[in-house]
Amino acid sequence: MPRGTFYGVGVGPGDPELLTLKAVKVLQAAEVVVAPQAGRGKESLAYDIARQHLHGGCRLLKLDFPMTRNKELLEKSWEQASARIERFLQRGETVVFLTLGDPMLYSTYIVLFKRLSARGYAVQTVPGVPSFCAAAAAAGFPLGEGEEKLAIVPWSGCRGKPLAAFLQGFDSAVIMKAAGELSPILKELGEAGFLQNAVLVSKCGHPDERIERELSALSRTRAPYFSLILARGKEVSRA
């Protein structure tokens, strides 16, 4: 029985022009596109970017992925999503999972990629421009030069250990998912020596993009959902 291919396509960070030619080609041939719903409008953005490249007969499959730390709930939602996608693949259809940024960086795609490859389906990943590269371009903030070391750190992954412990020896850092209350992040960036040269980029590539360069003035502020911080420490490479 012929089986369809499962694609994970990075649609870039938000600006529809940051789609790659390859992503456009895969979208144009898609029979089913999967738009993950993690709440807060995330899903509609990836679909909005993709929509203009889909043909009229392409179906949209919306899948719910709850924002929870409950392992059982997560496992259940992943299994349901896999099962729904497999039904299309078993009919030989091409299914495209849309992901903002790059599929191999912090995307729900990774879970489905692992499951469906393990079950013998053909899986192809089309890389995309990550949010932090677009933010660096928009803010004019070099991420790494020459021999510099760059740490990519989701803020939620830093519980229990100060940021300074992770950033020691690194020249620059991307703090992903810097949404919500900024004061604890700014405090730890300051202690790590990464606050003097830092920039907050929110909703990069969207019409309401915001770039803030005076981070110390933001300590009583909450950052919106799509926010990240780019930061550089004191010169360590030459030390």
Add this chain to the structure above:
Amino acid sequence: MPRGTFYGVGVGPGDPELLTLKAVKVLQAAEVVVAPQAGRGKESLAYDIARQHLHGGCRLLKLDFPMTRNKELLEKSWEQASARIERFLQRGETVVFLTLGDPMLYSTYIVLFKRLSARGYAVQTVPGVPSFCAAAAAAGFPLGEGEEKLAIVPWSGCRGKPLAAFLQGFDSAVIMKAAGELSPILKELGEAGFLQNAVLVSKCGHPDERIERELSALSRTRAPYFSLILARGKEVSRA
């Protein structure tokens, strides 16, 4: 006097289909493209990717950037490059600097970006797909999931301190510029606990792309110029 804009355009890691729509648009309007020459065919690859999108009247400016640690030589080559680009900008022409991967990640573009912005020229950066995202897609190797922390480390930046010192607390790593003799890299990856789950990707997206999954078998091998290693350590996030 009207002045031209200086663009830094990421053409992606090697596969011409990984150009973004925005990069194509900027290339189509370019009056001058700059292809940096760092030796070993690096320059021709970025230009080869861009070439088909340039109009007939677009001029090519080849600039030499010596592969040296000599600060004076580097400074001289950077100043000469800036001066040559400025001549075009002062005539109001659009100059596009081509860069493999993303312009804000380990590109010579960063030096020119800093100089020309400081001198008051309009500078625009178009982000691209970094080599490590394309390598992760090709190898089916997730770079970061959930709260995982990712270290981007050029091998040449790790002198004097073992890799293990940088990777402690990180879940995954990209070792950039892993060209040449592999045994010292593999030894240090092993000591950091990152060798069991690692993959070497050379010339990603090129016709002679190579993906090696048995790294311990490669200790007597030399990796070609465009090589990087993706590696995961033991589970640290949940510890």
